Amino acid sequence: MTDSPRVHVLHENPEWLPPFRAAFEDAGVPLAEWSLTDGAIDLGSEPPEGVFWSRLSASAPTRGHAASKEYGRAVLRWLESWGRTVVNGSAVLEIEVSKAAQHAALRSSGIDVPTTVAVFGRDGLSQAARDFPAPFIAKHNQGGKGLGVRRFDSHEEFDAWVAGPDFEPSPDGITLLQEYLWAREPFITRAEFVDGEFVYAVRVDTSAGSFELCPADACAVPDAAGVEPAPLFQLRPEIDAGHPLIVSYRDFLARTGIGIAGIEFSETVDGRLVTYDVNTNTNYNPDVEAVAPASGPGSIARALGARLGALHAVG
CATH class of the missing domain: 3.30.1490.20 (ATP-grasp fold, A domain)
Known part of the structure; x- marks a missing residue:
C-alpha cells in the first residue's frame, strides 16, 4: 500500500492484470495493487487517498481463493465508511457473486431474463x-x-x-x-461498459457447445497438439450505443451503481434478446482489442484517471 493518491485495484488474480498495468502506464495514471488473498487492515485507521477499483470475481474459488469474497466485503465497506471513491463497490460485489441477484436486478430494470x-x-x-x-x-x-x-x-x-x-x-x-435458450445462431454477445458507457460489443462463438467463455488472454488454452484454437471472440460493430438493449443496459448500470461491466445476452430463435450474465470484473480479448474502436483497459485507465484528477482538484 502507498499513501500517495493513486488508483488502487482490489483483486485476487494477478494473471488478469498485465493489460491493465500497461494501460495505466500508457495513460500516466499511477496504479497500486491490493491482493485480497490474505493480509490485515486496521478498521479504525483511515484508508489511503485515491480511487479504489474492485476487480473481485465470482470465480475466485476456482483459484483457491474462496474467502476473497468475504475479504472484499470487509475491505469495501471499510473504504466506503471513510467516504473513499470506490468503483464497483460493496453493493456491486453482491451482484458479481450472485446470479440470483443479477437476475432480480435485470428483471426489475425491464430486461428479459431466462426463467x-x-x-x-x-x-x-x-x-x-x-x-x-x-x-x-x-x-x-x-x-x-x-x-x-x-x-x-x-x-x-x-x-x-x-x-x-x-x-x-x-x-x-x-x-x-x-x-435452455435456443440461439438463432451459435453465438452470444457480450457488451462492454466503462464508467457506465458503452465501449464495444463482442461476438462469442458457442458452436463447440462450451459454456467456458472467459475472454482474457490468460484463459486461452491450446489444443492437445499445442495449436492455438481459432478465435472465439470477434468485434460486433453493428451493435452500437444506440441499440435499444444497450440503452437499457446503460439505465441498468446507472440504477445499480455498476461502473465497469461486461453484460452477455443471447438472441433466440423466437426473437428474444435474453440477458443472462453480468460480469463486473470484466476482461478483454486481445484479438478484439486489436481491431476495436476503443480499448477496454485504456478506457478504464482514462476514466479512473479522470476520477483521480477530480480528487486532486477538490483537494
Missing part, C-alpha cells in the same frame, strides 16, 4: 427440475468463467447427476435451474 429457479441445497433439485422441459440448464449461483454450467437433455440424466459423485455444489450452496 430461473434457485434451489437451496441438494435435496429439492430433482423435484424443482420437473418444472422445466428438457433440455434445461443447471448452474452455480456463484459462478464464473462458465464453470459449473451444465445442459441436461432429460430429467433422468439430471437425477443421476444430482445423486451421483460428480455433483458439484455452488460455493454458496445455491444451484440455479434455468430454461
